[in-house]
Amino acid sequence: MLKTMAETAMLLSKSILERINFSHMTHRVYLLMLILLSSIHAILFAIFGAPFLVSLDFVVIIIYGLTLLVIEARYPLISRTISHFLPLLHCFAYCTIFLSRDSGMFLYLLALVPASFLFFERRDYWLRTLLTFFVFVLSSLSLSFRITPPWYQLDAFQNGILTTLAVGAVSFSLYLFYLNFSRRLEDKNQELIYLAQTDSLTKLSNRRHFIEQIKLAIHAKPDCAVLLIDLDHFKNINDSYGHFVGDIALAQSAELFSEHIGNEDLVARLGGEEFAIMIKNCSPAKAVEVAQQIRGDFEAHKFKAENDLSFHMTLSIGISRLGSDYQSSLSRADRALYQAKQGGRNQVILAE
Ligand SMILES: Nc1nc2c(ncn2[C@@H]2O[C@H](COP(=O)(O)OP(=O)(O)OP(=O)(O)O)[C@@H](O)[C@H]2O)c(=O)[nH]1
Structure with a gap:
Protein backbone atom coordinates (compact mmCIF):
# COMPACT_ATOMS: atom_id res chain seq x y z
CA MET A 1 0.00 0.00 0.00
CA LEU A 2 2.76 2.40 1.09
CA LYS A 3 4.82 1.34 -1.91
CA THR A 4 1.94 2.04 -4.31
CA MET A 5 1.36 5.46 -2.74
CA ALA A 6 5.07 6.31 -3.01
CA GLU A 7 5.16 5.13 -6.62
CA THR A 8 2.06 7.18 -7.49
CA ALA A 9 3.54 10.26 -5.81
CA MET A 10 6.82 9.75 -7.74
CA LEU A 11 5.01 9.34 -11.06
CA LEU A 12 2.80 12.36 -10.40
CA SER A 13 5.67 14.65 -9.44
CA LYS A 14 7.72 13.40 -12.41
CA SER A 15 4.93 14.13 -14.87
CA ILE A 16 4.36 17.60 -13.34
CA LEU A 17 8.07 18.41 -13.52
CA GLU A 18 8.31 17.19 -17.08
CA ARG A 19 5.49 19.48 -18.11
CA ILE A 20 7.21 22.57 -16.73
CA ASN A 21 9.22 24.37 -19.36
CA PHE A 22 12.37 25.23 -17.46
CA SER A 23 13.99 27.00 -20.34
CA HIS A 24 11.26 29.62 -19.97
CA MET A 25 11.12 29.46 -16.22
CA THR A 26 11.55 32.87 -14.73
CA HIS A 27 13.51 34.02 -11.80
CA ARG A 28 10.21 34.64 -10.03
CA VAL A 29 9.68 30.89 -9.67
CA TYR A 30 13.04 30.61 -8.00
CA LEU A 31 12.06 33.34 -5.53
CA LEU A 32 8.79 31.56 -4.86
CA MET A 33 10.72 28.36 -4.12
CA LEU A 34 12.92 30.24 -1.64
CA ILE A 35 9.82 31.63 0.06
CA LEU A 36 8.35 28.13 0.27
CA LEU A 37 11.56 26.70 1.72
CA SER A 38 11.88 29.50 4.29
CA SER A 39 8.23 28.99 5.28
CA ILE A 40 8.87 25.27 5.87
CA HIS A 41 11.82 26.23 8.06
CA ALA A 42 9.74 28.76 9.97
CA ILE A 43 7.15 26.05 10.71
CA LEU A 44 9.85 23.58 11.77
CA PHE A 45 11.52 26.13 14.04
CA ALA A 46 8.15 26.92 15.59
CA ILE A 47 7.72 23.20 16.30
CA PHE A 48 11.30 23.01 17.65
CA GLY A 49 10.52 25.92 20.01
CA ALA A 50 12.98 28.42 18.51
CA PRO A 51 10.93 31.66 18.14
CA PHE A 52 13.97 33.81 17.28
CA LEU A 53 14.71 31.61 14.27
CA VAL A 54 11.05 31.79 13.24
CA SER A 55 11.26 35.61 13.25
CA LEU A 56 14.55 35.46 11.33
CA ASP A 57 12.87 33.34 8.67
CA PHE A 58 9.98 35.78 8.54
CA VAL A 59 12.38 38.67 7.92
CA VAL A 60 13.97 36.67 5.10
CA ILE A 61 10.54 35.79 3.67
CA ILE A 62 9.60 39.50 3.67
CA ILE A 63 12.84 40.37 1.83
CA TYR A 64 12.18 37.65 -0.79
CA GLY A 65 8.56 38.83 -1.06
CA LEU A 66 9.61 42.44 -1.64
CA THR A 67 12.21 41.28 -4.15
CA LEU A 68 9.56 39.28 -5.95
CA LEU A 69 6.89 41.96 -5.98
CA VAL A 70 8.85 45.21 -6.30
CA ILE A 71 12.55 44.82 -7.11
CA GLU A 72 12.30 42.02 -9.71
CA ALA A 73 10.28 44.14 -12.12
CA ARG A 74 12.52 47.23 -11.90
CA TYR A 75 16.00 45.95 -11.06
CA PRO A 76 16.29 42.31 -12.15
CA LEU A 77 20.03 42.13 -11.54
CA ILE A 78 19.66 43.37 -7.94
CA SER A 79 16.82 40.91 -7.50
CA ARG A 80 18.97 38.00 -8.71
CA THR A 81 21.86 39.09 -6.55
CA ILE A 82 19.64 39.26 -3.44
CA SER A 83 18.02 35.90 -4.08
CA HIS A 84 21.35 34.16 -4.48
CA PHE A 85 23.50 35.88 -1.90
CA LEU A 86 20.88 36.14 0.84
CA PRO A 87 20.42 32.33 1.07
CA LEU A 88 24.21 32.04 1.22
CA LEU A 89 24.43 34.40 4.19
CA HIS A 90 21.35 32.83 5.71
CA CYS A 91 22.86 29.31 5.63
CA PHE A 92 26.23 30.60 6.78
CA ALA A 93 24.67 32.37 9.78
CA TYR A 94 22.69 29.26 10.73
CA CYS A 95 25.77 27.05 10.54
CA THR A 96 28.17 29.31 12.39
CA ILE A 97 26.07 31.29 14.86
CA PHE A 98 22.58 29.99 15.45
CA LEU A 99 22.55 26.24 15.03
CA SER A 100 26.11 25.05 14.40
CA ARG A 101 27.21 23.02 11.43
CA ASP A 102 25.59 19.87 12.92
CA SER A 103 22.29 21.20 11.59
CA GLY A 104 23.47 20.42 8.07
CA MET A 105 22.26 23.81 6.85
CA PHE A 106 25.50 24.35 4.92
CA LEU A 107 24.23 21.71 2.48
CA TYR A 108 21.81 24.30 1.09
CA LEU A 109 24.86 26.10 -0.25
CA LEU A 110 25.42 23.19 -2.59
CA ALA A 111 21.91 23.55 -4.01
CA LEU A 112 22.70 27.08 -5.12
CA VAL A 113 25.29 26.09 -7.73
CA PRO A 114 23.00 24.05 -10.03
CA ALA A 115 20.23 26.57 -9.25
CA SER A 116 22.43 29.39 -10.55
CA PHE A 117 22.70 27.59 -13.88
CA LEU A 118 18.95 27.27 -13.99
CA PHE A 119 17.93 30.76 -13.15
CA PHE A 120 20.67 33.11 -14.23
CA GLU A 121 20.66 34.42 -17.74
CA ARG A 122 23.18 32.65 -19.92
CA ARG A 123 25.28 35.76 -20.27
CA ASP A 124 25.67 36.25 -16.50
CA TYR A 125 28.73 34.02 -16.34
CA TRP A 126 30.50 36.32 -13.94
CA LEU A 127 27.58 36.11 -11.51
CA ARG A 128 27.61 32.33 -11.62
CA THR A 129 31.37 32.21 -11.15
CA LEU A 130 31.15 34.62 -8.22
CA LEU A 131 28.37 32.58 -6.69
CA THR A 132 30.31 29.34 -7.05
CA PHE A 133 33.30 31.00 -5.41
CA PHE A 134 31.15 32.25 -2.50
CA VAL A 135 29.61 28.83 -2.08
CA PHE A 136 33.06 27.31 -1.84
CA VAL A 137 34.35 29.91 0.64
CA LEU A 138 31.26 29.93 2.82
CA SER A 139 30.84 26.17 2.92
CA SER A 140 34.46 25.66 3.92
CA LEU A 141 34.16 28.44 6.50
CA SER A 142 30.94 27.08 7.93
CA LEU A 143 32.54 23.65 8.16
CA SER A 144 35.64 24.94 9.92
CA PHE A 145 34.23 27.85 11.98
CA ARG A 146 32.28 27.24 15.07
CA ILE A 147 31.14 30.28 16.95
CA THR A 148 30.16 28.40 20.05
CA PRO A 149 27.94 27.88 21.77
CA PRO A 150 25.17 27.80 19.17
CA TRP A 151 22.19 29.94 20.13
CA TYR A 152 19.90 26.99 19.79
CA GLN A 153 20.97 23.52 20.67
CA LEU A 154 18.84 21.22 18.58
CA ASP A 155 18.82 17.52 19.33
CA ALA A 156 20.07 14.90 16.89
CA PHE A 157 16.57 14.14 15.59
CA GLN A 158 15.84 17.82 14.86
CA ASN A 159 19.23 18.21 13.16
CA GLY A 160 18.41 15.08 11.17
CA ILE A 161 15.17 16.62 9.93
CA LEU A 162 16.93 19.84 8.86
CA THR A 163 19.70 17.87 7.15
CA THR A 164 17.15 15.71 5.33
CA LEU A 165 15.37 18.84 4.12
CA ALA A 166 18.67 20.33 2.94
CA VAL A 167 19.70 17.13 1.14
CA GLY A 168 16.23 17.04 -0.45
CA ALA A 169 16.72 20.62 -1.70
CA VAL A 170 20.17 19.76 -3.12
CA SER A 171 18.84 16.64 -4.89
CA PHE A 172 15.85 18.57 -6.23
CA SER A 173 18.06 21.37 -7.47
CA LEU A 174 20.35 18.86 -9.20
CA TYR A 175 17.35 17.10 -10.71
CA LEU A 176 15.98 20.38 -12.08
CA PHE A 177 19.42 21.19 -13.44
CA TYR A 178 19.59 17.81 -15.21
CA LEU A 179 16.03 18.19 -16.53
CA ASN A 180 16.70 21.68 -17.81
CA PHE A 181 20.01 20.69 -19.34
CA SER A 182 18.65 17.61 -21.12
CA ARG A 183 15.62 19.57 -22.38
CA ARG A 184 17.80 22.34 -23.79
CA LEU A 185 19.97 19.73 -25.46
CA GLU A 186 16.89 17.99 -26.88
CA ASP A 187 15.46 21.34 -28.12
CA LYS A 188 18.79 22.17 -29.79
CA ASN A 189 18.90 18.71 -31.39
CA GLN A 190 15.40 19.15 -32.76
CA GLU A 191 16.31 22.59 -34.06
CA LEU A 192 19.43 21.22 -35.79
CA ILE A 193 17.47 18.32 -37.31
CA TYR A 194 14.85 20.78 -38.58
CA LEU A 195 17.52 23.06 -40.08
CA ALA A 196 19.29 20.11 -41.73
CA GLN A 197 16.05 18.88 -43.32
CA THR A 198 14.34 22.12 -44.29
CA ASP A 199 14.62 24.59 -47.12
CA SER A 200 14.90 27.99 -45.48
CA LEU A 201 12.91 29.94 -48.09
CA THR A 202 9.87 27.71 -48.54
CA LYS A 203 10.04 25.74 -45.26
CA LEU A 204 9.56 22.57 -47.32
CA SER A 205 11.81 19.54 -46.98
CA ASN A 206 15.14 19.98 -48.74
N1 LIG B 1 14.33 34.44 -56.68
C1 LIG B 1 15.03 33.30 -56.73
N2 LIG B 1 15.47 32.84 -57.90
C2 LIG B 1 16.16 31.69 -57.94
C3 LIG B 1 16.46 30.96 -56.78
N3 LIG B 1 17.16 29.85 -57.10
C4 LIG B 1 17.31 29.90 -58.44
N4 LIG B 1 16.70 30.99 -58.95
C5 LIG B 1 16.60 31.46 -60.32
O1 LIG B 1 15.86 30.55 -61.10
C6 LIG B 1 16.21 30.78 -62.46
C7 LIG B 1 16.29 29.46 -63.18
O2 LIG B 1 16.50 29.74 -64.50
P1 LIG B 1 16.69 28.64 -65.59
O3 LIG B 1 17.44 27.46 -65.02
O4 LIG B 1 17.27 29.30 -66.81
O5 LIG B 1 15.26 28.09 -65.87
P2 LIG B 1 13.93 28.82 -66.27
O6 LIG B 1 14.10 30.27 -66.52
O7 LIG B 1 12.93 28.45 -65.21
O8 LIG B 1 13.57 28.14 -67.61
P3 LIG B 1 13.07 26.68 -67.86
O9 LIG B 1 13.33 25.86 -66.63
O10 LIG B 1 13.85 26.18 -69.03
O11 LIG B 1 11.62 26.78 -68.14
C8 LIG B 1 17.51 31.55 -62.48
O12 LIG B 1 17.27 32.87 -62.87
C9 LIG B 1 17.95 31.53 -61.01
O13 LIG B 1 18.63 32.72 -60.64
C10 LIG B 1 15.98 31.48 -55.52
O14 LIG B 1 16.19 30.91 -54.44
N5 LIG B 1 15.29 32.66 -55.55
Whole structure:
Protein backbone atom coordinates (compact mmCIF):
# COMPACT_ATOMS: atom_id res chain seq x y z
CA MET A 1 0.00 0.00 0.00
CA LEU A 2 2.76 2.40 1.09
CA LYS A 3 4.82 1.34 -1.91
CA THR A 4 1.94 2.04 -4.31
CA MET A 5 1.36 5.46 -2.74
CA ALA A 6 5.07 6.31 -3.01
CA GLU A 7 5.16 5.13 -6.62
CA THR A 8 2.06 7.18 -7.49
CA ALA A 9 3.54 10.26 -5.81
CA MET A 10 6.82 9.75 -7.74
CA LEU A 11 5.01 9.34 -11.06
CA LEU A 12 2.80 12.36 -10.40
CA SER A 13 5.67 14.65 -9.44
CA LYS A 14 7.72 13.40 -12.41
CA SER A 15 4.93 14.13 -14.87
CA ILE A 16 4.36 17.60 -13.34
CA LEU A 17 8.07 18.41 -13.52
CA GLU A 18 8.31 17.19 -17.08
CA ARG A 19 5.49 19.48 -18.11
CA ILE A 20 7.21 22.57 -16.73
CA ASN A 21 9.22 24.37 -19.36
CA PHE A 22 12.37 25.23 -17.46
CA SER A 23 13.99 27.00 -20.34
CA HIS A 24 11.26 29.62 -19.97
CA MET A 25 11.12 29.46 -16.22
CA THR A 26 11.55 32.87 -14.73
CA HIS A 27 13.51 34.02 -11.80
CA ARG A 28 10.21 34.64 -10.03
CA VAL A 29 9.68 30.89 -9.67
CA TYR A 30 13.04 30.61 -8.00
CA LEU A 31 12.06 33.34 -5.53
CA LEU A 32 8.79 31.56 -4.86
CA MET A 33 10.72 28.36 -4.12
CA LEU A 34 12.92 30.24 -1.64
CA ILE A 35 9.82 31.63 0.06
CA LEU A 36 8.35 28.13 0.27
CA LEU A 37 11.56 26.70 1.72
CA SER A 38 11.88 29.50 4.29
CA SER A 39 8.23 28.99 5.28
CA ILE A 40 8.87 25.27 5.87
CA HIS A 41 11.82 26.23 8.06
CA ALA A 42 9.74 28.76 9.97
CA ILE A 43 7.15 26.05 10.71
CA LEU A 44 9.85 23.58 11.77
CA PHE A 45 11.52 26.13 14.04
CA ALA A 46 8.15 26.92 15.59
CA ILE A 47 7.72 23.20 16.30
CA PHE A 48 11.30 23.01 17.65
CA GLY A 49 10.52 25.92 20.01
CA ALA A 50 12.98 28.42 18.51
CA PRO A 51 10.93 31.66 18.14
CA PHE A 52 13.97 33.81 17.28
CA LEU A 53 14.71 31.61 14.27
CA VAL A 54 11.05 31.79 13.24
CA SER A 55 11.26 35.61 13.25
CA LEU A 56 14.55 35.46 11.33
CA ASP A 57 12.87 33.34 8.67
CA PHE A 58 9.98 35.78 8.54
CA VAL A 59 12.38 38.67 7.92
CA VAL A 60 13.97 36.67 5.10
CA ILE A 61 10.54 35.79 3.67
CA ILE A 62 9.60 39.50 3.67
CA ILE A 63 12.84 40.37 1.83
CA TYR A 64 12.18 37.65 -0.79
CA GLY A 65 8.56 38.83 -1.06
CA LEU A 66 9.61 42.44 -1.64
CA THR A 67 12.21 41.28 -4.15
CA LEU A 68 9.56 39.28 -5.95
CA LEU A 69 6.89 41.96 -5.98
CA VAL A 70 8.85 45.21 -6.30
CA ILE A 71 12.55 44.82 -7.11
CA GLU A 72 12.30 42.02 -9.71
CA ALA A 73 10.28 44.14 -12.12
CA ARG A 74 12.52 47.23 -11.90
CA TYR A 75 16.00 45.95 -11.06
CA PRO A 76 16.29 42.31 -12.15
CA LEU A 77 20.03 42.13 -11.54
CA ILE A 78 19.66 43.37 -7.94
CA SER A 79 16.82 40.91 -7.50
CA ARG A 80 18.97 38.00 -8.71
CA THR A 81 21.86 39.09 -6.55
CA ILE A 82 19.64 39.26 -3.44
CA SER A 83 18.02 35.90 -4.08
CA HIS A 84 21.35 34.16 -4.48
CA PHE A 85 23.50 35.88 -1.90
CA LEU A 86 20.88 36.14 0.84
CA PRO A 87 20.42 32.33 1.07
CA LEU A 88 24.21 32.04 1.22
CA LEU A 89 24.43 34.40 4.19
CA HIS A 90 21.35 32.83 5.71
CA CYS A 91 22.86 29.31 5.63
CA PHE A 92 26.23 30.60 6.78
CA ALA A 93 24.67 32.37 9.78
CA TYR A 94 22.69 29.26 10.73
CA CYS A 95 25.77 27.05 10.54
CA THR A 96 28.17 29.31 12.39
CA ILE A 97 26.07 31.29 14.86
CA PHE A 98 22.58 29.99 15.45
CA LEU A 99 22.55 26.24 15.03
CA SER A 100 26.11 25.05 14.40
CA ARG A 101 27.21 23.02 11.43
CA ASP A 102 25.59 19.87 12.92
CA SER A 103 22.29 21.20 11.59
CA GLY A 104 23.47 20.42 8.07
CA MET A 105 22.26 23.81 6.85
CA PHE A 106 25.50 24.35 4.92
CA LEU A 107 24.23 21.71 2.48
CA TYR A 108 21.81 24.30 1.09
CA LEU A 109 24.86 26.10 -0.25
CA LEU A 110 25.42 23.19 -2.59
CA ALA A 111 21.91 23.55 -4.01
CA LEU A 112 22.70 27.08 -5.12
CA VAL A 113 25.29 26.09 -7.73
CA PRO A 114 23.00 24.05 -10.03
CA ALA A 115 20.23 26.57 -9.25
CA SER A 116 22.43 29.39 -10.55
CA PHE A 117 22.70 27.59 -13.88
CA LEU A 118 18.95 27.27 -13.99
CA PHE A 119 17.93 30.76 -13.15
CA PHE A 120 20.67 33.11 -14.23
CA GLU A 121 20.66 34.42 -17.74
CA ARG A 122 23.18 32.65 -19.92
CA ARG A 123 25.28 35.76 -20.27
CA ASP A 124 25.67 36.25 -16.50
CA TYR A 125 28.73 34.02 -16.34
CA TRP A 126 30.50 36.32 -13.94
CA LEU A 127 27.58 36.11 -11.51
CA ARG A 128 27.61 32.33 -11.62
CA THR A 129 31.37 32.21 -11.15
CA LEU A 130 31.15 34.62 -8.22
CA LEU A 131 28.37 32.58 -6.69
CA THR A 132 30.31 29.34 -7.05
CA PHE A 133 33.30 31.00 -5.41
CA PHE A 134 31.15 32.25 -2.50
CA VAL A 135 29.61 28.83 -2.08
CA PHE A 136 33.06 27.31 -1.84
CA VAL A 137 34.35 29.91 0.64
CA LEU A 138 31.26 29.93 2.82
CA SER A 139 30.84 26.17 2.92
CA SER A 140 34.46 25.66 3.92
CA LEU A 141 34.16 28.44 6.50
CA SER A 142 30.94 27.08 7.93
CA LEU A 143 32.54 23.65 8.16
CA SER A 144 35.64 24.94 9.92
CA PHE A 145 34.23 27.85 11.98
CA ARG A 146 32.28 27.24 15.07
CA ILE A 147 31.14 30.28 16.95
CA THR A 148 30.16 28.40 20.05
CA PRO A 149 27.94 27.88 21.77
CA PRO A 150 25.17 27.80 19.17
CA TRP A 151 22.19 29.94 20.13
CA TYR A 152 19.90 26.99 19.79
CA GLN A 153 20.97 23.52 20.67
CA LEU A 154 18.84 21.22 18.58
CA ASP A 155 18.82 17.52 19.33
CA ALA A 156 20.07 14.90 16.89
CA PHE A 157 16.57 14.14 15.59
CA GLN A 158 15.84 17.82 14.86
CA ASN A 159 19.23 18.21 13.16
CA GLY A 160 18.41 15.08 11.17
CA ILE A 161 15.17 16.62 9.93
CA LEU A 162 16.93 19.84 8.86
CA THR A 163 19.70 17.87 7.15
CA THR A 164 17.15 15.71 5.33
CA LEU A 165 15.37 18.84 4.12
CA ALA A 166 18.67 20.33 2.94
CA VAL A 167 19.70 17.13 1.14
CA GLY A 168 16.23 17.04 -0.45
CA ALA A 169 16.72 20.62 -1.70
CA VAL A 170 20.17 19.76 -3.12
CA SER A 171 18.84 16.64 -4.89
CA PHE A 172 15.85 18.57 -6.23
CA SER A 173 18.06 21.37 -7.47
CA LEU A 174 20.35 18.86 -9.20
CA TYR A 175 17.35 17.10 -10.71
CA LEU A 176 15.98 20.38 -12.08
CA PHE A 177 19.42 21.19 -13.44
CA TYR A 178 19.59 17.81 -15.21
CA LEU A 179 16.03 18.19 -16.53
CA ASN A 180 16.70 21.68 -17.81
CA PHE A 181 20.01 20.69 -19.34
CA SER A 182 18.65 17.61 -21.12
CA ARG A 183 15.62 19.57 -22.38
CA ARG A 184 17.80 22.34 -23.79
CA LEU A 185 19.97 19.73 -25.46
CA GLU A 186 16.89 17.99 -26.88
CA ASP A 187 15.46 21.34 -28.12
CA LYS A 188 18.79 22.17 -29.79
CA ASN A 189 18.90 18.71 -31.39
CA GLN A 190 15.40 19.15 -32.76
CA GLU A 191 16.31 22.59 -34.06
CA LEU A 192 19.43 21.22 -35.79
CA ILE A 193 17.47 18.32 -37.31
CA TYR A 194 14.85 20.78 -38.58
CA LEU A 195 17.52 23.06 -40.08
CA ALA A 196 19.29 20.11 -41.73
CA GLN A 197 16.05 18.88 -43.32
CA THR A 198 14.34 22.12 -44.29
CA ASP A 199 14.62 24.59 -47.12
CA SER A 200 14.90 27.99 -45.48
CA LEU A 201 12.91 29.94 -48.09
CA THR A 202 9.87 27.71 -48.54
CA LYS A 203 10.04 25.74 -45.26
CA LEU A 204 9.56 22.57 -47.32
CA SER A 205 11.81 19.54 -46.98
CA ASN A 206 15.14 19.98 -48.74
CA ARG A 207 16.79 17.62 -51.22
CA ARG A 208 18.64 15.67 -48.52
CA HIS A 209 15.47 14.95 -46.55
CA PHE A 210 13.53 14.09 -49.70
CA ILE A 211 16.15 11.52 -50.76
CA GLU A 212 16.19 10.04 -47.25
CA GLN A 213 12.43 9.70 -47.32
CA ILE A 214 12.20 8.07 -50.73
CA LYS A 215 14.88 5.58 -49.69
CA LEU A 216 12.69 4.67 -46.72
CA ALA A 217 9.53 4.59 -48.83
CA ILE A 218 11.03 2.01 -51.21
CA HIS A 219 10.98 -0.55 -48.39
CA ALA A 220 7.84 0.55 -46.59
CA LYS A 221 5.36 1.40 -49.37
CA PRO A 222 6.02 -0.13 -52.77
CA ASP A 223 3.40 1.89 -54.68
CA CYS A 224 4.87 5.37 -54.68
CA ALA A 225 5.02 7.98 -57.39
CA VAL A 226 7.67 10.66 -57.75
CA LEU A 227 6.80 13.98 -59.37
CA LEU A 228 9.61 16.31 -60.42
CA ILE A 229 8.32 19.85 -60.92
CA ASP A 230 10.13 22.75 -62.56
CA LEU A 231 8.67 26.25 -62.89
CA ASP A 232 8.64 27.46 -66.50
CA HIS A 233 10.78 30.43 -67.51
CA PHE A 234 11.29 31.39 -63.91
CA LYS A 235 14.30 33.45 -64.90
CA ASN A 236 11.85 35.87 -66.55
CA ILE A 237 10.14 36.49 -63.19
CA ASN A 238 13.46 37.37 -61.58
CA ASP A 239 14.50 39.49 -64.52
CA SER A 240 11.17 41.33 -64.76
CA TYR A 241 10.29 41.86 -61.09
CA GLY A 242 13.50 41.23 -59.18
CA HIS A 243 14.89 38.41 -57.07
CA PHE A 244 12.81 39.37 -54.04
CA VAL A 245 9.54 38.89 -55.96
CA GLY A 246 11.01 35.63 -57.33
CA ASP A 247 11.44 34.46 -53.73
CA ILE A 248 7.83 35.34 -52.92
CA ALA A 249 6.69 33.36 -55.97
CA LEU A 250 8.72 30.33 -54.85
CA ALA A 251 7.21 30.48 -51.35
CA GLN A 252 3.67 30.78 -52.77
CA SER A 253 4.35 27.86 -55.14
CA ALA A 254 5.42 25.76 -52.14
CA GLU A 255 2.13 26.55 -50.38
CA LEU A 256 0.13 25.61 -53.45
CA PHE A 257 1.95 22.25 -53.82
CA SER A 258 1.45 21.48 -50.14
CA GLU A 259 -2.31 21.90 -50.56
CA HIS A 260 -2.36 19.03 -53.05
CA ILE A 261 -0.71 16.34 -50.99
CA GLY A 262 -1.94 14.01 -48.26
CA ASN A 263 -0.55 13.60 -44.76
CA GLU A 264 1.67 10.68 -45.74
CA ASP A 265 3.06 12.36 -48.86
CA LEU A 266 6.02 14.68 -49.05
CA VAL A 267 6.77 17.83 -50.99
CA ALA A 268 10.30 19.21 -51.19
CA ARG A 269 12.28 21.94 -52.82
CA LEU A 270 15.24 20.29 -54.49
CA GLY A 271 16.90 23.61 -55.27
CA GLY A 272 16.33 26.76 -57.36
CA GLU A 273 12.89 26.55 -58.99
CA GLU A 274 12.80 22.75 -58.87
CA PHE A 275 10.44 20.89 -56.57
CA ALA A 276 9.58 17.23 -55.98
CA ILE A 277 6.60 15.40 -54.59
CA MET A 278 6.40 11.83 -53.35
CA ILE A 279 2.88 10.39 -53.28
CA LYS A 280 2.42 7.15 -51.39
CA ASN A 281 0.01 4.35 -52.38
CA CYS A 282 -0.47 5.91 -55.76
CA SER A 283 -0.80 4.24 -59.19
CA PRO A 284 0.85 5.96 -62.19
CA ALA A 285 -2.60 6.91 -63.56
CA LYS A 286 -3.57 8.51 -60.24
CA ALA A 287 -0.21 10.33 -60.14
CA VAL A 288 -0.89 11.82 -63.57
CA GLU A 289 -4.34 12.94 -62.37
CA VAL A 290 -2.84 14.67 -59.30
CA ALA A 291 -0.08 16.24 -61.41
CA GLN A 292 -2.61 17.60 -63.89
CA GLN A 293 -4.59 19.14 -61.01
CA ILE A 294 -1.43 20.80 -59.70
CA ARG A 295 -0.50 22.04 -63.17
CA GLY A 296 -4.00 23.44 -63.78
CA ASP A 297 -4.30 25.11 -60.37
CA PHE A 298 -0.81 26.55 -60.70
CA GLU A 299 -1.60 28.01 -64.11
CA ALA A 300 -4.80 29.56 -62.78
CA HIS A 301 -3.16 30.91 -59.63
CA LYS A 302 -2.62 34.63 -59.42
CA PHE A 303 0.74 35.22 -57.77
CA LYS A 304 0.78 38.41 -55.75
CA ALA A 305 3.64 40.53 -54.51
CA GLU A 306 3.81 43.97 -52.92
CA ASN A 307 2.49 47.15 -54.62
CA ASP A 308 -0.46 45.27 -56.17
CA LEU A 309 1.90 43.42 -58.45
CA SER A 310 0.40 40.18 -59.74
CA PHE A 311 1.39 37.68 -62.40
CA HIS A 312 0.77 34.14 -63.65
CA MET A 313 3.22 31.27 -64.09
CA THR A 314 3.20 27.73 -65.45
CA LEU A 315 5.15 24.60 -64.61
CA SER A 316 6.21 21.29 -66.10
CA ILE A 317 6.07 17.91 -64.37
CA GLY A 318 7.85 14.61 -64.98
CA ILE A 319 6.50 11.53 -63.20
CA SER A 320 7.92 8.10 -62.49
CA ARG A 321 6.94 5.12 -60.39
CA LEU A 322 9.28 4.64 -57.43
CA GLY A 323 11.06 1.35 -58.13
CA SER A 324 13.63 -0.53 -56.06
CA ASP A 325 16.39 1.80 -57.29
CA TYR A 326 15.51 5.33 -56.29
CA GLN A 327 18.24 6.90 -58.43
CA SER A 328 16.92 5.38 -61.62
CA SER A 329 13.37 6.43 -60.61
CA LEU A 330 14.56 10.02 -60.21
CA SER A 331 16.45 9.86 -63.51
CA ARG A 332 13.34 8.61 -65.31
CA ALA A 333 11.24 11.40 -63.78
CA ASP A 334 13.94 13.87 -64.76
CA ARG A 335 13.93 12.64 -68.36
CA ALA A 336 10.13 12.93 -68.42
CA LEU A 337 10.43 16.48 -67.10
CA TYR A 338 12.96 17.27 -69.83
CA GLN A 339 10.49 15.96 -72.43
CA ALA A 340 7.76 18.17 -70.92
CA LYS A 341 10.06 21.18 -71.29
CA GLN A 342 11.02 20.21 -74.81
CA GLY A 343 7.36 19.65 -75.69
CA GLY A 344 6.53 23.29 -74.99
CA ARG A 345 6.27 23.40 -71.16
CA ASN A 346 3.09 23.64 -69.03
CA GLN A 347 2.53 19.90 -69.31
CA VAL A 348 2.77 16.59 -67.47
CA ILE A 349 4.70 13.59 -68.82
CA LEU A 350 4.72 10.11 -67.29
CA ALA A 351 8.00 8.20 -67.72
CA GLU A 352 7.71 4.88 -69.56
N1 LIG B 1 14.33 34.44 -56.68
C1 LIG B 1 15.03 33.30 -56.73
N2 LIG B 1 15.47 32.84 -57.90
C2 LIG B 1 16.16 31.69 -57.94
C3 LIG B 1 16.46 30.96 -56.78
N3 LIG B 1 17.16 29.85 -57.10
C4 LIG B 1 17.31 29.90 -58.44
N4 LIG B 1 16.70 30.99 -58.95
C5 LIG B 1 16.60 31.46 -60.32
O1 LIG B 1 15.86 30.55 -61.10
C6 LIG B 1 16.21 30.78 -62.46
C7 LIG B 1 16.29 29.46 -63.18
O2 LIG B 1 16.50 29.74 -64.50
P1 LIG B 1 16.69 28.64 -65.59
O3 LIG B 1 17.44 27.46 -65.02
O4 LIG B 1 17.27 29.30 -66.81
O5 LIG B 1 15.26 28.09 -65.87
P2 LIG B 1 13.93 28.82 -66.27
O6 LIG B 1 14.10 30.27 -66.52
O7 LIG B 1 12.93 28.45 -65.21
O8 LIG B 1 13.57 28.14 -67.61
P3 LIG B 1 13.07 26.68 -67.86
O9 LIG B 1 13.33 25.86 -66.63
O10 LIG B 1 13.85 26.18 -69.03
O11 LIG B 1 11.62 26.78 -68.14
C8 LIG B 1 17.51 31.55 -62.48
O12 LIG B 1 17.27 32.87 -62.87
C9 LIG B 1 17.95 31.53 -61.01
O13 LIG B 1 18.63 32.72 -60.64
C10 LIG B 1 15.98 31.48 -55.52
O14 LIG B 1 16.19 30.91 -54.44
N5 LIG B 1 15.29 32.66 -55.55
